[in-house]
Amino acid sequence: MEIDAQIAKLYGEAIKRRASDIYFLPFGNQYQIKIRDAQTLTTWATVSETRARRMINYCKYMADMAISENRRPQVGAMAWQLADRHYSLRLSSVGDFSGTESMVIRIIYDLQEIKTAFLTQEDLWKVHQVSKRRGLIIFSGPTDSGKTTSIYNLVNQIKADKVVMTIEDPVEIKQPDYLQLQVNHEAGMDYSDLIKVGLRHRPDIFIIGEIRDVLTAKAAVRAALSGHLVYSTIHAQSPKGVINRLLQLGVAESFILQAVTAICYQRLIPVKSGERKALLKCHLLAELMAKTSYDWSEWQNELEEAVIKQQISRKTAIDFQFG
Incomplete structure (x- = not known):
């Protein structure tokens, strides 16, 4: 699967689950891609380090972040459209002591979609x-x-x-x-x-x-x-x-x-x-x-x-x- 198609599938699944965050996390010599939804943090996929690097770089490029920088903290933002709805994505990346980069993507939903329900009024x-x-x-x-x-x-x-x-x-x-x-x-x-x-x-x-x-x-x-x-x-x-x-x-x-x-x-x-x-x-x-x-x-x-x-x-x- 092409990188852009895989990212689109990832974003689509996260939005479908009303997830708050997507994580790209090093896991040995691989990466785990995790989705945090209302109840749990689950692993969406485990991919090779090379594949994860390409996916992270694609996301960083779309968010106007420096692809060549994988140690220092970076933040970025981008818009994403799914069907007729628009979403804002906030990206944050940083490298660990060995220079291995991780990234978190926060999904910002439209207010009409996320009206907070309360246990009591x-x-x-x-x-x-x-x-x-x-x-x-x-x-x-x-x-x-x-x-x-x-x-x-x-x-x-x-x-x-x-x-x-x-x-x-x-x-x-x-x-x-x-x-x-x-x-x-x-x-x-x-x-x-x-x-x-x-x-x-x-x-x-x-x-x-x-x-x-x-x-x-x-x-x-x-x-x-x-x-x-x-x-x-x-x-x-x-x-x-x-x-x-x-x-x-x-x-x-x-x-x-x-x-x-x-x-x-x-x-x-x-x-x-x-x-x-x-x-x-x-x-x-x-x-x-x-x-x-x-x-x-x-x-x-x-x-x-x-x-x-x-x-x-x-x-x-x-x-x-x-x-």
Whole structure:
């Protein structure tokens, strides 16, 4: 099979399974091509190193990456069409200590295809209510927990005639009626720089892709303090951990108290139907500030209820009992 045909078959299979990622991973003197879908990470094919090298180079060429560079980290992006639908692919490659290259391809789906389904609606309604207060609403959870998708769906429901600006690295979900800015480090446009520019445009709603450093944290807080409704994400192991993370990034507690309205924590839980549904807990800042550690009991009660309703297995409830 020709390389382009094999790549097309791989992409087609991954999209059919609603996979989030495709991996090219060294495996002895061969490569394993793996697909991560809602439930598992499975091996799609095992190919020779030569074949894998050609497939990786083809993908890199299509994503405008340097084919000759197989040691240093690279990122790229490309569009892919299947039938009448368009998908965005984000590629990342890096070589190991011996110069053997691996690659990961993230598949970005259209928002209409990936509307997050929730195990329960109560906390989703709570987010809608706290959004009326403006300020900074932070979604936390690990990578691939549906945080950005949930934010976009929420904003789509409340935006009405409001001006929405997003600042992301990269833009994951394309929305024609949003003003979407993308971080470009080489051009000197980081999160904090784009937030400054964004404030001059006076949007009603900000979506800041991720708070990952001191400058971005302080810029997001500044945007919230200026009266905007700001949604952002951060990596933390619990809702309480979000506060600790902001403090680590140099945001003074007094500014956290003034700027942050609510903190949400979300995971995508495998359900018996073979899909994944979001479990979301939303907390007002005052609820978390009053505690020395996070109490997972409400979260665990939601999982137990899902077991009783036969939405998830007992094993799944145990696996996700602490987020």
